[in-house]
Amino acid sequence: MSSSQRSESNHSFFKRYVTRKNSLMDFITRFNMALRHQRHEELVANHIDISEQPRLTSKFQMENQMVHVYTKKIFLFFQKEIDQSHFYVCTKISTSGDSKFYVVERREHGKTFDRVRHITYYTETDFISCSCRTFEFNGYPCRHMISYLRKKQVLLLPDKYILRRWTKNAKLGYPDDLTEGFSTDDSSSTSLMARHGLLSHKASLIVDEAELTDERSTFLIGEFESLHLRVKEIATTGNIGLSRYKSITRPDSVTIQDPSAVRAKGCGKRLKSGKEKSISKQNRQCRICGQHGHDKRTCPQRNEMTNTDVDQRDNAQYDGTQFDRGDDGTFTSHDGTFTSQASSHYDGGNWFF
Numbered sequence: 001m002s003s004s005q006r007s008e009s010n011h012s013f014f015k016r017y018v019t020r021k022n023s024l025m026d027f028i029t030r031f032n033m034a035l036r037h038q039r040h041e042e043l044v045a046n047h048i049d050i051s052e053q054p055r056l057t058s059k060f061q062m063e064n065q066m067v068h069v070y071t072k073k074i075f076l077f078f079q080k081e082i083d084q085s086h087f088y089v090c091t092k093i094s095t096s097g098d099s100k101f102y103v104v105e106r107r108e109h110g111k112t113f114d115r116v117r118h119i120t121y122y123t124e125t126d127f128i129s130c131s132c133r134t135f136e137f138n139g140y141p142c143r144h145m146i147s148y149l150r151k152k153q154v155l156l157l158p159d160k161y162i163l164r165r166w167t168k169n170a171k172l173g174y175p176d177d178l179t180e181g182f183s184t185d186d187s188s189s190t191s192l193m194a195r196h197g198l199l200s201h202k203a204s205l206i207v208d209e210a211e212l213t214d215e216r217s218t219f220l221i222g223e224f225e226s227l228h229l230r231v232k233e234i235a236t237t238g239n240i241g242l243s244r245y246k247s248i249t250r251p252d253s254v255t256i257q258d259p260s261a262v263r264a265k266g267c268g269k270r271l272k273s274g275k276e277k278s279i280s281k282q283n284r285q286c287r288i289c290g291q292h293g294h295d296k297r298t299c300p301q302r303n304e305m306t307n308t309d310v311d312q313r314d315n316a317q318y319d320g321t322q323f324d325r326g327d328d329g330t331f332t333s334h335d336g337t338f339t340s341q342a343s344s345h346y347d348g349g350n351w352f353f
Contacts, residue, residue, distance in 0.1 A: 013038075032208050048072055049168050055258045057083060061155040062146070066162075070140070074166040078140045085146040090119065098124045104144040117144045127160065139163045 017034040018027055049071050056063055063082050067075055087108045094101045102119040105112055118131040128149075129135075134142035141149075141161050149157070164170050210216035285292050288299045296302065 029208060029211070032204075036205070036208075045071070045073070052256045052258070054079065055260075062149075062157050065156050069162060069167050071166060071168055074140060077138070081134075081141065081143040082146055085143040085150065088143060088147040090144075090148045090151045098122060102148060104130075104147055119144060119148050121148075135161065139166055 013034065017030040022030065052072060054067060054072055054075055056067060057079060060082060063079060066078055070078055087106050088104050089107050090102050090104050092100065092102050100121040100123065102121070104117045104119055106115070107113075120129045121127075122129070128145055130142050130144045132142050132144060134140075135145060140163070141157065145161070206220065210220040283292060284295050286294055286299050287296045289301050
């Protein structure tokens with residue numbers, strides 16, 4: 001299965017850059033471009049591991065330990081295993097020779113799940129193995145192993161369970177620069193071959209970028225001629241002129257953590273169905289009659305006004321004084337001493353103005 005996955009991974013990688021219609025020269029050019037993109041992605045991942053730190057989800061000491069050891073991508077996988085390990089209970093079942101056997105069950109909200117895992121502890125090598133084989137396949141401890149370590153009060157993950165390939169310092173001790181391994185002052189043939197290989201490699205990277213367009217090629221030819229004259233000048237005068245390449249001071253590294261998770265705007269309201277809307281309308285209370293199921297706009301008492309109500313509306317009373325309502329909307333007392341043009345409304349029994 002590993003051989004098949006490796007082949008599928010290679011096919012997926014090349015399909016992004018190469019087609020079967022490309023010539024051999026196009027294949028070489030696109031292959032070098034693919035390698036440059038792959039190396040660039042690796043540099044981006046290294047930058048993320050150095051400058052960014054994932055947010056911790058618990059106060060477990062092992063999680064705080066591995067956030068500084070694992071790369072960010074692997075730590076997020078390991079953090080998920082730590083979060084799930086809280087739901088597992090490890091119980092010893094038997095002992096056979098130098099091996100001890102444990103069963104790990106998942107218990108959540110008082111419910112025990114049928115699927116169990118088996119942990120084997122080898123006393124001779126002081127090593128544990130889980131039946132899920134996550135550690136052998138992925139390279140980091142599974143939730144069942146973490147549950148066993150918590151049971152044994154092991155707060156820090158032992159080094160034997162930390163694979164170097166998933167750590168931030170996995171590349172330490174390996175030459176990252178082609179200039180490592182020889183001295184510029186050495187005039188031996190080995191040093192000469194190393195310098196030639198380094199210069200050829202740097203020049204080929206520039207040529208691969210410039211050959212794609214005519215403008216780049218013309219620009220690079222002019223720069224090559226200028227560099228050639230400068231190299232000859234250095235050979236005759238011995239003046240290297242390093243003042244052009246002053247070192248740039250880098251700022252202190254800043255650790256950037258993941259932002260806090262917040263709820264999106266507008267996610268708090270839930271869309272209601274037509275049935276729920278009709279039920280909520282039935283609970284409305286009318287302000288006129290006090291009954292439920294309608295409001296004052298659709299109240300039957302408002303729409304069923306009798307002629308007597310109209311007469312009472314036209315002959316209003318205010319503080320014991322009789323008023324007549326005219327066609328122009330004014331109210332005049334019977335004795336003619338008071339006239340009002342104020343706005344008014346009728347509630348079915350009294351006028352208010």
